[in-house]
Amino acid sequence: MGKEKMNRITKNIQVAKTFLQGRVPGQLVIQYTDLCNAQCPQCGMRASNDFPRTTLGVERTKEIIATAAEKGFAALSFTGGEPFLHLDEVCALSCYADQQGIDYIRTGTNGYLFAGSDKAGFSDKVKRLADKLAATPIRNIWVSIDSSDPQVHEQMRGLPGVIRGIEKALPLFAERGIYLSANLGINRNFAGRQEREELDADFFRAGFDRFYRYVADLGFSIANVCYPMWSEPEQADTEAVYAATTSDQITYFSHVEKLALFSALFETIPQHRQRLRIFTPRASLHALLNQYRGEEHLSSSCRGGIDFFFVDSADGNTYPCGYRGEENLGPFEQLEMKSCAGGDDCRRCDWECFRDPSELFAPMTALRTTPLKLLQRLRQDPEFIRLWWEDLRYYRACHYFNGRMAPSSSKLRDWELQGAPVAAIS
Template sequence: MSIPRILRQRGRPRQVVLQLTDRCNARCAQCGMNVTAGGARGDMDADTARRVIDRCAALGVEALSFTGGEPFLAGPLLFDLLRHAGRAGIRYLRTGTNGSMFARPEAPDFTDRVGRLAENLAATPVRNFWISLDSADAATHEANRGHPGMVEGLARALPILHAHGLYPTANLALNRHMGGPEPLAGHGRAFYEAASRDLSRFFDRATALGFTMANCCYPMCDADREKGATATYAATSADARVTFSDAEKLELFKAVGDVVPRHRGRLRIFTPLCAVHALIGQYARPPKQGRPCLGGVSFFYVDRHGDGFPCGYRAHEPLGPFRELGDDACNGKPHCRACDWECFRDPSELFGPLGDLAAGPAGWLRLARADGRQRALWLADLRYFAACDRFDGRRPPDRERLARFGG
């Protein structure tokens, strides 16, 4: 999305996360939608999904993410809806997987199976395709997800996907086992150093596997409910792997802020440093509040029943059927800081200053009074995003441009 286009939208590009299904075939305990969780499961009705997509287009939504559960369990419906969204004029289409289709690479049909997946996905206008990877250690990741051989399968699948013009993102949900079987532990500086080591191991592993892009998903734990967040997106968990104290989050985000720049020269890492800096301030003592999230103003979440919410964490603020959402719903005032969900918090920090630029003198004054370090990181993020072709997952990396950002 170009800066002039964003400014024409008064700095508030619209994004929707649509839960296509809450079915899942993974066993990861740190997600409340894992295959062992009880309750009725299902997919969004096809007609409902198309109406939601049409409403997104009418509202001017530019980015639409199809999530789950495991979106690919919806089968051909996922590909049909991606094409429908493209025809409707939505430019930035995303989806992802827990990687189950890459398990058991020894099967004789593995290459053909991945080839068909690549052909089907490449035939849609999808722009970004993420693959969950929980750990630098293959055995740790596979034991967590319940999909043996998946990491070896990934190494074999990535060249096939690349040959079809698809450059997936390694999606890391920050957790205590991201470096391997030994859980992340310690206090203060020791915790920071351990987190830095594990993050570096992960990025090195993602690069070695053949990924050209990566992203950090911030911890999604039930403890956030104590801060006023009530999840409707059931990917939260009380599992120890994703539950961190505020003191641990402070050191964890410090580690992210220091490690990501060291790997940006080899791997296109979306995680914006300005957003990480804001989270560090939020967990510091005394806390320093960053920008409120644009959830419910520019960004929305739609569950598999077609009901809209300001965010996947704000179940107590239902907006009714999203297909009936009025234009006035996008005119609210940002205020929420109840969770760290990166799908909304990262773009809020990235696009917030553009909103200030578009708002006239009052916005310019807010920007001038902002944290100088935050502003500098934001400008650096914009330069890096340009070097990454705005993280276009249909284009290979420009190694020469990336190398200028090596740590």
């Protein structure tokens, strides 16, 4: 038996043991830097905000990564700020994480390196960038797209011409086996600049339809959506440790608007699954809608602070997530995972980074820890388990969103508008 196959069997056994303990494979988000060069109004780390900028540094981050590997973490994300301002370091740290045995490594960019596509040497510059990233084990690289109106996106980011550069860069990356992901952080301008006081379901449905068509036409084959990251004005600087949140009205949606927003996203996703690998799980949206309709018991609490954690660049300490900034857990190396097994029944934010995977893992963890509660939930909400199973089958058709694999047009073609594959309904 080959070494690679043996390693895979060993890791599968470790994952099985994790589930038997009522836990899920760990996910760690490391904010490597809060330095940024964009002007996004929806983010507290925008370049115009005046605060002391920090970067963890290579050696400190290696200590965290080595500890994550020892603790059995399976997924690692490098976020910012703008991670590509420290591109060489992020590449080196990704290789180190791979050497330590962490399989799922992600990072992202605001796309600033894709600006200036009209200048001489642009293609050569992008090829060098793609070659550098192709030499790493980074599995997924997201590129922020704030609006399906390119002018609005570029004005919000302060990056003129970046969309044309992204469009030119995508095939060059694909030639090197890297399929970039379009990442929408939902804001009131995501379908074009809006001055309306209240947005309704028809607007959101048309907006998501336009967004998915737009990023597919640009050349993306993977798309993700981050739910609104808005904080109350009095909490914006004191609660969330991850400053990608803001009290700016551009990310504010009322309770009624959120119901319409999440419903529209839920309804729109199946219409584009044949063309795009859409990361957003409908089972999670379904549960989030239950919560907003006052049926919190028909949703799952977040695994943040149980299996998922966030490391802040400013102090290098660990937090349950980027939102719960008042809960400083100290250095990651000193974190006692066993003490986190109980966790909190937390649904305080909508942030998809931990909420979506928590919902996807919920049936497996509940089967081990609270089987009667799971059975009661499934009796009251059988639609959840249908959507959950559908999501898992769709994820498989998408190669589990492996950004180092081309999309399978034959597998995606099987998905009907209703969201179920032809084989399952014929």
